[in-house]
Amino acid sequence: MSSFRTPVGPQSSSVYWRRRLIVGLGLVAVIAIILLIVFGPKASSNPDASGSAETSTAESNAPAATDSTVSTVCDPAKLALEAITDATAYDxxxxxxxxxxxxxxxxxxxxxxxxxxxxxxxxxxxxDEIWNSKHCQTAGEARSIVLQPGVPVQSSSIEWDRTRSASDTCESDRPVVTAEGASYHLEVSVGDIVSESTKQFLLN
Known part of the structure; x- marks a missing residue:
């Protein structure tokens, strides 16, 4: 009878079976390690790195409403304010x-x-001052923004209804201004900062 199935030696057969079991488990572990090395996942340079970089770049360029880490106050002399209209002529x-x-x-x-x-x-x-957003403004919202060097930040827009304003006409009908190709200019100020030039547009 085979000595593998019936161990021969001075000790009991259970001792030899335990030894063979230990050796067998060791071989299995070695084979498993070799398979992991050969067929395991390849090292990568972080597949999400490119996406994270794009997000980081986009965020760095986006104007932040508030950022407690930026303590430097903008120098008004180094700010450029530009008045903007969504068109140069309006029908x-x-x-x-x-x-x-x-x-x-x-x-x-x-x-x-x-x-x-x-x-x-x-x-x-x-x-002639035709219209002023302060004439009938009922509430304003204080807001701090962070400006990145050389990156312009555009405000949300407000609509002009093509009427002449005054502080005492907020609750009454206002006269409509002249159109038919008439030229108007927009000037903007933010605190003590005034737009460097006015923006011209036409009303048809």
Missing amino acids: SGQQPQLSFSLKSTMTEPCTIEAGSDIQEFVVTSGS
């Missing part, structure tokens, strides 16, 4: 959408108060 029935762009020329991120509570939009025709 009858089209309402001009007014906004502004604010850009910093500083070399590091800075924070500035630029909420609607200190924003002012003024529409003029020649030396």
Whole structure:
């Protein structure tokens, strides 16, 4: 009879069976390690790295409403404020959408108060002030924003209804301004910062 099935030796057969079991388990472990090395997952350079980089870049370029890590206050002398309209000419029935762009020329991120509570939009025709957003503003929201160097931040727009405003006409009908190709100019200010130039547009 085979000595493998019936161990021969001075000790009991159970001892030899345990030894063979230990040896067998060791061989299985070695084979498993070899298979893992050969067929296991290849090392990668983090497959999510490119996506994370894009997200990080996008976030770095996006204007932050608040950021407690930015303590540098923007220097008004190094800020450029630009008045913006959504078109250069408006047909009858089209309402001009007014906004502004604010850009910093500083070399590091800075924070500035630029909420609607200190924003002012003024529409003029020649030396005549036609409309002012402050005339009937009932509430303004304070807001701090972070400006990245050289990255312009555009405000949300407000609509001008093509009427002449005054502080005592907020609850009454206002006269509609002249159209038929008339030229108007938009000037914007944020606190003490005034747009470098006005934005011209036409009403048809």
